[in-house]
Amino acid sequence: MSFSVSRAAPWRAAAWLAASTLCAAAPAMAQTKVSDVQLTMITSLRPAGDDVTTPDGTIGWSGARYPTSPPLYAVRPGSSAGYLYGGFNGGGPTALATDMYTALGMYSMRAGISVYERVAYNAANDLHGRISGTPVKSADGSLYSVMTSINGEKYANKTYASDISYSPAVGQGVIIRSDYDGANPSLVAGTRGQLYSPNGALLIDAKNNLYGVDKGPKGQGRIFKLDIATGSVTTVHEFTAGPSGMKQVANDLTLGKDGVLYGVTAYNRGLPLAPSTPTAVTTPTGTLYRIQPDGTGFAVLHTFILAEGEINVHDNASSEGFVRFPSGIPYEPGVTAGGDVTNRTLGAGQEHSLSSLLDGGDGYLYGGTSVGDCYVHVTSTITGTIIKSITRDNPACGARKWAPSATLSYAVKGLPYYDGPKPYGALYRIAKAGGPLQILHTFSEADGATPRGPMALGADGAIYGTTMAGGGNVCTPSSAAANSEVSCGAVYRIKPAGIVVNGNGEVAQGGFELVHAFSGRDGRKPVGLRAGADGRLYGVTAMGGHYLNSAGQPVATDYGTVFQLAVDSDGTPRADASLVASAGEIKTGEVVSLTWITSRAKQCSAASTAKDWTGAVATQGSVELRLTAGTYRYTLTCEVDGGVAGAQVSATTVVYVSTPATAEDGNEVSFGNGGGGPLSLWLLAPLGVLVAWRRRVARSPKTLD
DSSP states (O other), X not given: OOOSOOOOOOOOSSSSOOTTOOOSOOOEEEOOSSTTOEEEEEEEOOSOSSSOOOTTOOOSOOOOOOBOSOOEEEEOTTOOOEEEEEEBBOOOOOSOTTTOOOOOXXXXXXXXXXXXXXXXXXXXXXXXXXXXXXXXXOTTSOEEEEEBOTTTTTTTTSOOOOBTTBOTTTTTOEEEEEOTTSOSOEEBGGGTTTOSSOOSOEEEOTTSEEEEEEOOTTSSOEEEEEETTTTEEEXXXXXXXXXXXXXXXXXXXXXXXXXXXXXXXXXXXXXXXXXXXXXXXXXXXXXXXXXXXXXXXXXXXXXXXXXXXXXXXXXXXXXXXXEETTTOOBOOTTTSOOEEEXXXXXXXXXXXXXXXXXXXXXXXXXXXEBOSOSEEEOEEOOOSXXXXXXXXXXXXGTOOOOOOOSSEEOXXXXXXXXXXXXXXXXXXXXXXXXXXXXXXXXXXBTTBEEEEEEEEEOTTSOEEEEEEEOSSOEEOOTTOOTTOOEEOOEEEEEXXXXXXXXXXXXXXXEEEEEEEEOOBTTBEEEEEEEEOTTSOEEEEEEEOOEEEOTTSOEXXXXXXXXXXXXXTTOOSOOOEEEEEESOSEEOTTOEEEEEEEEESEEEEEEEETTSSSOEEEOSSEEEEEEOOSEEEEEEEEEEETTSOTTOEEEEEXXXXXXXXXXXXXXXXXXXXXXXXXXXXXXXXXXXXXXXXXXXXXXXXXXXXX
8 A cells, every 4th residue: 555656666586575574663662751651653764665775675665754743643434543644855856766755745654553655746736845734634534734845935936847845836835635545635726826935834623714824925924714615815814023123933823722823923033143143031032822713803922032932933844045144135156145154954854843832721821932043153164165154953953963073163162052041942831811921841951952843632631742852862863973963852741730830920840741752763853742533642753763674673764753652551552453555456467565564463474365475474574466467355464462362453455456446345446555454344345435545646636726
């Protein structure tokens, strides 16, 4: 079951690979710092699949990299099983097939130990790019996502062909719609040319209206509304410049339990450590506001100052590239003069994520402050060059620590590379009715650094979130130079019941606990959490991870992970099995691969009506098959490890070869693949309304006019 464009893989001599061919990430259950929470890495993204093959010959896994936001949890029609849908840095056409990926930018997987898939890139509509926010689900089951091109602003209003980092169809940003399973992605036509680098924030209300955030026509931030029935975009509110002309940057948006929109904005005070950047603790750094969905009742509940921390100033949508400092004029060789330039990129795992809010349901809004800019000013000693770059990544945002260099003189020696009083960030709450800001916790790096991304309310009533760095563990990225390790990031929680405020209104106890410190093996640089309807929380790390190679040995990767957080003592992952086919419909002579992975399972066996995949198999692996015309059903059955005698889990998928895909009731269906866990038999059941999995690229995409 793969969303990737089908390509016939080289045929192997045998009809199926040895059962010992392991290619899936082993379930990585990590010990947390608290006894009632369990974190499990449920998949690790990797450089494999249709257009990239790993050196060890791994097959069956689509190439994907750098997930950008926590996934949406949704139940598919006709099934009780939950699925996850999330975004990553997809790319367009490229000749460098061994190094790059051609993909829409969305993945899908079962909400458990599972094989992930990616949505196919369709050259006919050229939709590819960065899906930087969590998709939302409408009343009819459709999924909506914000898509941007990393070089969208660079090539705006220019004639430029589609490539790995730019799509003319996407431009500076659009909203795409897909079926409930991610199939048939199409452009919501009314958004083309109407959005200004949307930052990925997207939510939907009970009336099926979409709300999002972009830069707006004046570049200071805007809340927009999309009527999905008509495809029309309208402005709910447009922000203006901040104090002293500082640029205002709108961040994440949340819909409170009272039906009111809440959000935060940043005031960009300048590049940290630059001589011209103000450092007075009273410097305003952003706002917390509320507004009615119809645009009325706008009010600022709080104005942040540097003493309290900052709000993210990155747009989360496009690469800034080389920009003259401090004017901000784009540098173009041969067009603008040389000199000092900054270079803020967005791509290779450099997800900066947004500052977010959460309605705790107790009358308070919860959020976090951090460093505002994930880049800092350095002084280069390089001479004789046309330009001089004066920016470096801040390790507090999960970037690797700067290795010693003879060409750079740092404004400060050692960590933290920052000029504010809260270098690692803080957590706060504020009453929805207004009132003083209460600082609940100030991070120390050992317990986390730079809280960013969505927060989630756990089944235990605690508020969970992530920090992009810190936590006490050190990661060594594969590309890191000597002495340039980075702290891996953390999961934290706030227990509202544990917050104590004294008679002076000061927080005596903030209810803070460090829940989990990432190790790199289970990911690094987490970027938020979302709650699932199954009572568990789901998140991603932008980088890190591992998988097992064909010899069963762990291979470290740096492409990101998807993880599950079980709270309230429900920590043990359920026994599960996932079996997917690279295509559900193929032609005679084409090759199809089966890929499977299990959790808490043993003694697995394979069966097929084609009798080409039978007998004992490993608990995870892949096999390639070449089939004659017909309909073939494949089943994986395993014993539950540690379960009662006879307890089993199973997964089934069906492959149609040069024959119409039909259900057992004779109705013709069109679906590219099947599979996925013990409940997957619904695909062949005579349902009243059969919901097909439509993943064939050849199908005409839907477009909303």
